[in-house]
Amino acid sequence: MSILTDDKQFLKDRIPSLLRERCYTTISPDVMHLMKKAYAEETSSSAKEMLKTQIKNVEMAENQKKPVCQSPGFATVYIRHGKGVNIDDLADVLKKEIVNATKDGFLRPSMVHPLTRKNTGDNSGVGIPNIELEYAPALSFMEVIISFKGCGAELGNAMKIFTPAQIGEGAKGIKEFVIDTAIQAGGKPCPPFALGIGIGGQMDVAAKLSRRAVSVRRWTDHNPDPELASMEQELLGMLNQLGIGPGGIGGKTTALAVKIGMSHTHTAVCPVAVNFHCWVARRAGMRIYPDGRIQYLFDEEVS
Amino acid sequence: MKEVSLNTPILKEQVLNLDVGDVVYITGVVYAARDMAHLRIRKLLRDKESLPEDFNGGVIFHAGPAVKKVDDEWKILVIGPTTSTRMEPYAEMVGQLGVRAIVGKGGMGESTIQSLTKYGGVYLLAAPGCGVVHAEAVKRVLRVHWLEELGVPEAIWVLEVNGWGPLVVGMDSHGGSIFKDIAQKATILKDQWFNVGGG
Numbered sequence: 001m002s003i004l005t006d007d008k009q010f011l012k013d014r015i016p017s018l019l020r021e022r023c024y025t026t027i028s029p030d031v032m033h034l035m036k037k038a039y040a041e042e043t044s045s046s047a048k049e050m051l052k053t054q055i056k057n058v059e060m061a062e063n064q065k066k067p068v069c070q071s072p073g074f075a076t077v078y079i080r081h082g083k084g085v086n087i088d089d090l091a092d093v094l095k096k097e098i099v100n101a102t103k104d105g106f107l108r109p110s111m112v113h114p115l116t117r118k119n120t121g122d123n124s125g126v127g128i129p130n131i132e133l134e135y136a137p138a139l140s141f142m143e144v145i146i147s148f149k150g151c152g153a154e155l156g157n158a159m160k161i162f163t164p165a166q167i168g169e170g171a172k173g174i175k176e177f178v179i180d181t182a183i184q185a186g187g188k189p190c191p192p193f194a195l196g197i198g199i200g201g202q203m204d205v206a207a208k209l210s211r212r213a214v215s216v217r218r219w220t221d222h223n224p225d226p227e228l229a230s231m232e233q234e235l236l237g238m239l240n241q242l243g244i245g246p247g248g249i250g251g252k253t254t255a256l257a258v259k260i261g262m263s264h265t266h267t268a269v270c271p272v273a274v275n276f277h278c279w280v281a282r283r284a285g286m287r288i289y290p291d292g293r294i295q296y297l298f299d300e301e302v303s
Numbered sequence: 304m305k306e307v308s309l310n311t312p313i314l315k316e317q318v319l320n321l322d323v324g325d326v327v328y329i330t331g332v333v334y335a336a337r338d339m340a341h342l343r344i345r346k347l348l349r350d351k352e353s354l355p356e357d358f359n360g361g362v363i364f365h366a367g368p369a370v371k372k373v374d375d376e377w378k379i380l381v382i383g384p385t386t387s388t389r390m391e392p393y394a395e396m397v398g399q400l401g402v403r404a405i406v407g408k409g410g411m412g413e414s415t416i417q418s419l420t421k422y423g424g425v426y427l428l429a430a431p432g433c434g435v436v437h438a439e440a441v442k443r444v445l446r447v448h449w450l451e452e453l454g455v456p457e458a459i460w461v462l463e464v465n466g467w468g469p470l471v472v473g474m475d476s477h478g479g480s481i482f483k484d485i486a487q488k489a490t491i492l493k494d495q496w497f498n499v500g501g502g
Contacts, residue, residue, distance in 0.1 A: 054430060066381055117339060118454075187408060242492065244489065
């Protein structure tokens with residue numbers, strides 16, 4: 001018997017507990033690790049004070065069982081699964097848990113109609129949460145990653161369809177676009193932020209790649225593609241020389257991570273999406289194996 | 304750089320005395336108000352109708368709390384700053400209302416610099432993403448306006464705060480803006496890196 005194919009109750013139990021234990025009242029452990037590292041390395045006294053308050057806020061939220069931020073952001077769920085896995089009830093389980101968590105005070109009711117701005121009152125709504133399914137027939141486990149990404153950060157986001165001439169040597173044009181976008185964003189995306197960058201495909205593909213890269217990857221990891229890994233490190237280095245700092249009032253801690261996702265594209269274009277993630281990384285992930293074993297993601301503190 | 308404690312209502316002279324980089328602590332009444340509340344205030348002013356509060360000498364906090372009702376009384380669970388730039392279109396109106404301090408995150412733009420200079424006000428930065436810390440300073444909810452129509456985040460929450468801070472003066476009444484300075488310096492760096500206008 002496999003939990004993944006035969007046990008309908010399993011996900012109904014595990015998804016709410018994953019969120020309640022690891023998402024609403026705390027931030028992703030890898031991000032907390034980077035925040036503490038930044039605090040140790042920051043030299044500006046006001047920036048250090050800001051980082052200290054931010055770290056303290058997480059500890060207080062954990063201790064008082066309060067939402068770590070008043071804004072729940074917007075939820076996207078990434079699911080990868082193999083053959084025969086029963087996901088019939090998954091969307092329903094997710095929607096119900098978000099409404100229940102709202103009633104219990106873990107999520108502020110923040111979802112509104114995009115045009116009338118009418119609040120649904122319980123974080124229900126069309127397309128809430130956004131669910132991204134990936135079917136990988138050979139996958140032995142099922143992976144569920146839930147990410148609540150803040151929306152102040154969205155205001156800094158930018159997208160551009162580059163022509164081959166605009167890409168420049170060593171992707172100089174793209175790098176300049178990223179740095180310029182970060183300067184325009186300044187303190188708006190709750191720095192220290194992470195950047196997800198989607199490169200390739202068409203507009204929609206690049207946008208989804210950018211959100212996925214910053215949501216499903218550990219912020220302490222390295223891109224397996226050496227070229228992208230080096231671009232991530234170069235951009236991170238540049239971002240942290242800009243002097244924006246925590247909260248946007250100066251300091252050398254502007255960005256915690258840069259994550260690039262790529263797809264091949266058409267010979268005529270190079271779509272690029274730049275996507276900010278605030279430091280309050282509310283996300284949780286797990287891999288569920290057929291025997292019921294669970295492996296939590298983002299736990300390892302790897303620098 | 305100085306540390307200043309302010310009680311509401313705040314006087315114009317107190318605000319003129321503040322400079323970018325100073326640290327402020329606020330005690331008194333604070334209005335948590337964001338996009339929809341600002342829009343609604345603008346409509347009421349346009350239609351010459353009365354406002355629910357007198358904002359003269361007041362503090363507007365760009366924020367929408369997470370709340371819980373306990374025994375018929377609203378409790379603030381967490382409240383932290385939202386991105387202030389969205390309220391930039393209301394800069395002149397907020398100045399005219401006599402608001403002395405805007406508290407938020409991310410800073411504001413040119414219209415706000417002009418309004419703060421013209422009417423005498425400051426923009427204060429509250430630590431972003433720190434809603435639990437800020438909620439500690441909130442003693443109680445005095446009133447809430449437009450909750451039914453606008454929903455929890457967009458309603459005006461009238462809060463009593465005690466020693467709320469540290470809040471950093473990000474923009475002062477003399478045209479100073481820490482955000483503008485940082486962006487200018489960063490742009491010079493960027494232009495050097497990418498040889499804009501050069502070889």
